Amino acid sequence: MKKDITYLHTKKQEQQPITVLTCYDYPTACLQDEAGIDIVFVGDSVGTNILGYKNETEVTMADMQHHLKAVRRGVTDAYLLVDMPYAADRDVKQAVVNAHAFLSDGADGVKLEGGIEKVPIVTALTEQNIEVCAHIGHNPQIHGTKAATHGKTFAKAKQLIEAAKALAAAGAKLIVLEKITEEVSQIITETVSIPTIGIGAGRYCDGQVLVINDILGIGPPFKHAKRYQDYNHLTFEAICQYREEVANRTFPTDANTSHIPPDKLERVQKWLRSER
């Protein structure tokens, strides 16, 4: 069953947790879809996790579209969300053009970073029937990769709650809460009618999102994430074993090999002898 925004809103109403994972490629998209992940999310974290960029500000529309198209080919049921990269939503006109480009590539919705200052962009996209996911708290495009926790003072808590309410009122259909204190995330979740998706935002959001590399154990560990695999180690071991087996000729074996029938081989050898 294709999961649309109504399905995700119903999950909030029925207090069913919404599952979200970042995804950057076709094979992982197939696995996430088959596993029943609700939202497969092409995040701009593709820059640091896959493309070797130093931070999110290096990611371009072309990068995002390349990965979005690969992920689209692997997703059947999940809601497919894509991130607006740095400056792609710098003004209303750019945001509308770029969001339409993503929809043409098969996205179901677009996510953009920022607080109350993004209300005009969310309003404009909503007027064009584009489904928007807002993203408040830690915003890597604005604050850089080092994430401090947001919502620890009265002023910051108020600012976050007001931003969430304004973005929801402007038409945002979902909102990511990144690195926000659990208490403030819970207040926002209980205040807005749209689903909240937390990352490092505690236990009481309507859903959770993590970066696929972090759950697989690719790259450094983070407090907010949980490693379900040690892919770095497994991948390195496989590479070393392959290198060793090629070097000492234990790979390939006969099982990895194809043969020409003996009578045909004999003909080839006979022909070669006649050529000498």
Ligand code: KIV
């Ligand atoms: O790009 C990203 O990985 C994000 C996180 C919130 C998951 O935006």
